[in-house]
Amino acid sequence: MMTSRAPRVAVAGLSARLLAQSAERAGLNVVALDIFGDRDTRAHAGMWFDIGGDGLSIDRARLYDALECAARLPRMLGLIVTSGLEPLAMELSRSPRVPRFIGNGAQALAVRNPRRFFALLDEAHIPHPEVRFTPPENADGWLVKRSDGCGGTHIEHARDVHQLHADAYFQRLSQGRSMSALFVAAHREVAVIGFAEQLTVAAGTLPFVHAGSLGPIALPRDMAERIVHAIETIVWQTDLTGLNSIDFLLDADTFQVLEINTRPSSTMALYETAWPDAWPRGLIGAHVEACLDGELPLNADMWTRTPATIAGQCVVFAPHGFTVTNAFSDACFNDPACHDVPLPGARIEAGMPVCTVSTAASTLDTLRIELERERARLLQRINDIDS
Secondary structure (H helix, E strand, O other), X not given: XXXXXXXXXXXXXXXXHHHHHHHHHOOOEEEEEEOOOOHHHHXXXXXXXXXXXXXXXXXXXXXXXXXXXXXXXXXXXXXXXXXXXXXXXXXXHHOOOOOOEOOOOHHHHHHHOHHHHXXXXXXXXXXXXXXXXXXXOOOOOEEEEEOOOOOOOOEEEHHHOOOOOOOEEEEEXXXXXXXXXXXXXXXXXXXXXXXXXXXXXXXXXXXXXXXXXXXXXOOOHHHHHHHHHHHHHHHHHXXXXXXXXXXXXXXXXXXEEEEEEOOOOOOHHHHHHHOHHHOOOHHHHHHHHHHHHOOOOOOOOHHXXXXXXEEEEEEEEOOOOEEXXXXXXXXXXXXXOEEOOOOOOOEEOOOOEEEEEEEEEOOHHHHHHHHHHHHHHHHHHHHHHOO
8 A cells, every 4th residue: 555655656758647546556655747747647747747848858958947846755765767778778777867777777788779689680590570770672571660669659661661760671561460568577587478460550650659568378387388488588588677568579389579568558457457466566566576576476477377367558640630639638537547648728739649448348359349339439439529
């Protein structure tokens, strides 16, 4: 139970709601830093700082100003980052005026640098799509990725890219079901939490924008063990710490590793929902214990169990531009299926994220139906604003 004397933790990223929610469950007082300031983010955090820049970006100066303020607060345990701050992770881990960094600093370079990461995979005989660092003669069938990207906004078809970013690389487009695995690491040991299916949507020239996830997904035992072995090998070689996730493609009896996200993933909400008794202090509690105390969670074999409940979350994007009304914000805030609820008066343009909807079911097919129903309910609320 959180008290006024409990340790504080700063959580930062494009959206800090999920981290704030899990940290509160861990009994921590939360200082949230993000670009949205959604109603439920503020509800789970005792303090919120706006670090938004132009568009959907983080302003570096505002971020550092906010973190320096947070560092001066009493009982500040440290800083946990999520999506959007990957490029600054090592820098933040070494900065003297911000809260202690709880997560991967320099060790993230081993997997965030594509030259080093794919060489590591090759040496360990871990399968991955073909990668190259110069443009292919024929761009068809190739993707361009950036090593500092997140949420699929860093992935484009190579044929559509006319000017390459400095950290761009090419990856052959491969077939398979888009999956991820969440794991906790400490002292080169690893506890795999579970597997999830990744949902994506096409947005303009971006073919694979993150749009949610479903899980835990039970995989055939042989396949799951092979993926777990790959994760163990990567962690042994890189000394990753805390919560991380690995993205991979699953195709029949083969898998191919795509990348590692060296920070807490949004999929942790799925496992907290499906196995609440396994994580009484939330998965952020497990992250903090792994990073600061070197302790792995006791429930290290959850991936071997068939879940009784499968959870799903889906990002709903605005079909057209609109201004959030009091009635819309209140209806979403009071709806247990709705998260990342915007404040009244917020302007949301077409294609921007509005809310995240979630639900749970006993089977994957039922879950997909229920999740689509929740998505349709939210879209109807949006349409009702203009009616």
